[in-house]
Amino acid sequence: MLSREKLIDQIKLKRSFLCVGLDTDVDKIPDFLKSYPDPVLEFNRRIIDATQDLCIAYKPNAAFYEAMGIKGLQSLIDTYKYLPKDCLSIIDAKRGDIGNTSDNYAKAFFNEETTGMGFDAITVTPYMGNDSVTPYLKYDGKWVIILALTSSVGSKDFQYLETGNGFLYETVIQKANTWAGADRLMFVVGATKSTEFTNIRKYAPDNFLLVPGVGAQGGSLEEVCKYGMTPDCGLIVNASRSIIYASNGEDFAEAARAEALSLQKQMEAELQKAGII
Amino acid sequence: MLSREKLIDQIKLKRSFLCVGLDTDVDKIPDFLKSYPDPVLEFNRRIIDATQDLCIAYKPNAAFYEAMGIKGLQSLIDTYKYLPKDCLSIIDAKRGDIGNTSDNYAKAFFNEETTGMGFDAITVTPYMGNDSVTPYLKYDGKWVIILALTSSVGSKDFQYLETGNGFLYETVIQKANTWAGADRLMFVVGATKSTEFTNIRKYAPDNFLLVPGVGAQGGSLEEVCKYGMTPDCGLIVNASRSIIYASNGEDFAEAARAEALSLQKQMEAELQKAGII
Numbered sequence: 102m103l104s105r106e107k108l109i110d111q112i113k114l115k116r117s118f119l120c121v122g123l124d125t126d127v128d129k130i131p132d133f134l135k136s137y138p139d140p141v142l143e144f145n146r147r148i149i150d151a152t153q154d155l156c157i158a159y160k161p162n163a164a165f166y167e168a169m170g171i172k173g174l175q176s177l178i179d180t181y182k183y184l185p186k187d188c189l190s191i192i193d194a195k196r197g198d199i200g201n202t203s204d205n206y207a208k209a210f211f212n213e214e215t216t217g218m219g220f221d222a223i224t225v226t227p228y229m230g231n232d233s234v235t236p237y238l239k240y241d242g243k244w245v246i247i248l249a250l251t252s253s254v255g256s257k258d259f260q261y262l263e264t265g266n267g268f269l270y271e272t273v274i275q276k277a278n279t280w281a282g283a284d285r286l287m288f289v290v291g292a293t294k295s296t297e298f299t300n301i302r303k304y305a306p307d308n309f310l311l312v313p314g315v316g317a318q319g320g321s322l323e324e325v326c327k328y329g330m331t332p333d334c335g336l337i338v339n340a341s342r343s344i345i346y347a348s349n350g351e352d353f354a355e356a357a358r359a360e361a362l363s364l365q366k367q368m369e370a371e372l373q374k375a376g377i378i
Numbered sequence: 379m380l381s382r383e384k385l386i387d388q389i390k391l392k393r394s395f396l397c398v399g400l401d402t403d404v405d406k407i408p409d410f411l412k413s414y415p416d417p418v419l420e421f422n423r424r425i426i427d428a429t430q431d432l433c434i435a436y437k438p439n440a441a442f443y444e445a446m447g448i449k450g451l452q453s454l455i456d457t458y459k460y461l462p463k464d465c466l467s468i469i470d471a472k473r474g475d476i477g478n479t480s481d482n483y484a485k486a487f488f489n490e491e492t493t494g495m496g497f498d499a500i501t502v503t504p505y506m507g508n509d510s511v512t513p514y515l516k517y518d519g520k521w522v523i524i525l526a527l528t529s530s531v532g533s534k535d536f537q538y539l540e541t542g543n544g545f546l547y548e549t550v551i552q553k554a555n556t557w558a559g560a561d562r563l564m565f566v567v568g569a570t571k572s573t574e575f576t577n578i579r580k581y582a583p584d585n586f587l588l589v590p591g592v593g594a595q596g597g598s599l600e601e602v603c604k605y606g607m608t609p610d611c612g613l614i615v616n617a618s619r620s621i622i623y624a625s626n627g628e629d630f631a632e633a634a635r636a637e638a639l640s641l642q643k644q645m646e647a648e649l650q651k652a653g654i655i
Contacts, residue, residue, distance in 0.1 A: 124479070126482075162475070162479055162482075164473075164475060164479045164480070164482035164483045164486065165479075165482050167482065167483065167486035167493075168482035168483070168485040168486045168489075168492070168493070169492065169493070170451075170455070170486070170492060170493035170494055170495075171448060171451055171452060171455070171493075171494075173493075174447075174448055174451050175448060178447070178448070195473065195474055195475050195503075195506075196441075196472070197472055197474070197503050197505075198439070198441060198472050199528070199529070199530040199532075200530065200531075200532075202401070202439055202441045202442075203441070205403075205439075205441035205442050205444065205445035206441045206444065206445070208445035209441065209444035209445045209447075212445075215445070215446065215447060216444075216445070216446070216447035216448075216450075217447055217448075218447075226472075226474050226503045226505050226506075227505060227535075227536060228474075228503050228504060228505045228525055228528075228536060228537070229472075229503075229525070229528050229530055229532050229533065229537075230530070230531070230532025230533060230534065230535030230536055230537070231531065231532040231535055232530050232531050232532040233530070233532055234532075248505055248506070251476070251505075251506050252476070253476040253477065253506055253507070253509050253510070254477075254507070254508065254509050255476075255477075255506050255507025255508040255509040255510055255511075256506065256507060257507065258504075258507030258508055258553055259504060259505060259507055259546070259549065259550065259553070260505070260506075260507070262539075262541040262542075262546065262549060263541065263542055264539040264540065264541060264546075265539075265540055269536070269539065269541075269546065272536065272539060273536065276535055276536070
């Protein structure tokens with residue numbers, strides 16, 4: 102379990118705010134791994150071994166595991182168990198349902214005794230409001246990461262609707278911040294929208310932001326830091342495909358490390374520039 | 379697979395538009411079932427046997443199965459396999475992610491060959507827009523059921539925001555109807571908001587609406603029909619807890635049948651009143 106204080110400590114210690122997204126697609130991993138009993142787990146283990154000193158979080162996306170049925174869920178459980186305890190473990194599940202149902206999603210991902218998974222944090226979609234978020238907060242010290250402004254094309258459809266109180270995504274941030282503090286809530290904000298960070302910081306001055314879209318989706322790390330960094334860093338920047346699929350040969354783990362190292366070096370420079378380290 | 383035409387035929391044949399929600403919680407099922415190898419599956423089988431001539435759809439909510447880990451996923455797969463083919467099979471998963479990821483959720487629930495599950499329909503949350511919905515539409519004949527106006531307390535937080543073009547939920551319906559037709563798209567609209575149905579029918583004159591909230595959540599079937607029924611019926615009304623937990627003794631399946639029968643009779647009367655049968 103990583104509290105806000107411990108997370109900030111890890112960022113300073115590792116000179117990094119990198120999250121490695123474990124969106125492991127069995128069709129994209131190197132062929133030579135396919136002889137292992139669980140090729141996805143073997144792939145993840147090697148990626149974790151190669152990157153854990155360079156990142157402060159790992160984020161498997163549930164969809165990639167669910168797509169492989171029972172075998173996939175087992176790979177996810179075993180991957181969870183392999184995650185280093187000094188890193189924030191985030192399940193990117195984007196769940197959202199009524200209270201009674203969200204209680205069950207919380208069990209699924211937070212209650213290790215029953216399901217074998219005890220992630221530190223879960224991503225949640227806000228459409229159903231308060232009761233789709235609060236059930237997760239009953240678990241002491243666990244984090245909820247609410248979708249605010251995503252990096253996809255479809256973000257334009259609803260997130261930028263004017264609500265009379267700013268855009269929908271701004272209203273989501275303001276409202277959600279009345280449900281819990283910056284020690285329990287983070288927001289997803291896509292890196293492809295870096296100029297929006299100034300705006301977001303008006304409503305979420307202290308919350309950590311989980312930022313996808315650097316790398317494969319084309320967002321700029323420098324821009325994100327310029328507009329989004331706080332005195333506590335306040336950023337967890339995720340890269341998935343650009344790291345884990347840096348090579349699909351036998352050197353995939355080394356290539357992943359090189360990619361992660363390059364990002365960590367850029368992050369170190371940004372942390373220094375901001376006087377955080 | 380149930381096309382729109384076949385669904386309407388089933389409604390007329392069974393004189394019912396009832397969906398039974400299989401939100402099966404292992405802590406709430408009768409004790410005597412606990413000696414079975416898979417108590418949840420045994421419970422579901424008996425509920426299905428007792429209700430399949432009275433309903434036209436079944437809807438397991440994924441959360442209840444995920445909360446039991448690997449064992450729960452196996453129960454869900456085996457429950458899917460047991461569902462009668464003349465009923466619409468809906469997985470209530472409320473997923474929503476970027477296109478690349480939604481492709482994987484579609485595989486998880488639609489690609490029977492890989493995961494053992496080939497549901498006819500999936501519920502999807504609209505916050506991430508177009509690319510969180512369209513990947514499911516690539517599967518010929520499968521349905522996407524988009525959250526519009528839900529029956530929970532939290533629906534007030536965002537769904538009723540004024541967007542300059544009506545409430546957010548109205549904008550969701552209008553926008554989504556540009557992505558596919560009423561033969562592929564349905565919307566979730568809570569029964570507790572029956573007066574809103576008139577409004578919703580302006581934007582969704584032909585879409586089937588999946589209506590939770592009758593029963594345990596207190597919505598009125600009569601009101602829903604008054605404001606929401608179309609010449610094709612256009613309604614699938616779900617009841618979960620009021621049916622499956624009608625009794626927690628050995629007579630649970632008979633009690634479930636009695637509850638389903640009572641709803642079917644009310645539905646038959648409404649279908650007659652509207653001249654559909």
